[in-house]
Amino acid sequence: MALAGVVVAGCGGGAREGGQGPGAGPHPQAARSGRVSVVYETGTVGPQERQVVALIRKSRVLERTADWVNRALTLPHDMVVKVTADVPRGVTDAVTQPDGRTIYVPPSFLAEIEKAFADVVKTVERPAPLAASQYNTDELTVLSTEFIFGHEMGHALQRQFLLANLGLEEDAADGFASFYTVNEVGPGPSLAAAVLFDEIARKEGRPTLEGMSSDHPVTQQRAYNFLCYLYGSDPEKYRRSLVDSGYLPKTRAPLCPQSWAMLDYGWWTQLQPHFSSAFKAEGDGKQKKAHARLVAETRELAKRIDEIRSSQ
Ligand SMILES: [Zn+2]
Incomplete structure (x- = not known):
């Protein structure tokens, strides 16, 4: 299935463009902030893909992410x-x-996602955490596109700010998608993306050498990471639908509240030097709260670690 290669293949890769390198420029923190803009080049879109492009355009999910970045951050460069x-x-x-x-979103890629969900809704029983009203091809396509776009925005922010990574860039890009959508949108994008990646993994079958050596984690692993962060963000709210239902294994779930706290604190802290003046007070407050939560969750994990280890 083309989408398997499509989603998993190097979204951070590709040929290097000419011009300045990442973060280049004499005054990267100059007063004028770069702006994110979303452009639909409808003239390039083939007849097969017009419907899905119209669906995404009408949903405004790309604009919603762009608006958040424009409101919260000061970018060194424009982003299109x-x-x-x-x-x-x-x-x-x-x-x-x-x-x-520059982030490219090819219409053929959106059409592949839509096609995958058209299969999913016919062949896979609705996972409990997704509302019946969300379990249709259009809604799932929109939600997962919002998550995948969050992943690309994660790359773009890492590259523009030259963020210091302590792990693989692809993991951090997935992490930003969780951080942004869980905090700003809700559970829908993580859930739809998990369903999509689960479907892709099923079609991929056994991981190949190429899959195992990819700069992305193995597809199935990514789906569990999305669920882990979502559950960890609010264990009370999601325990029944994600853990008791068996979607997120009980071996992983106990680690997720601390993992989420670390991710949330990590992104707020990495972005803090780049907060816009309008967002600074709000952002500083969120960073401080995330720090307190990480301290509390780490303490909580320390209390339960013997029990967790001996039950695995
Ligand atoms: Zn990527």
């Missing part, structure tokens, strides 16, 4: 998000250019 079939050579999936200034 292009929904276009006019992509650089070799691009088949959503990709971020190495300088973090």
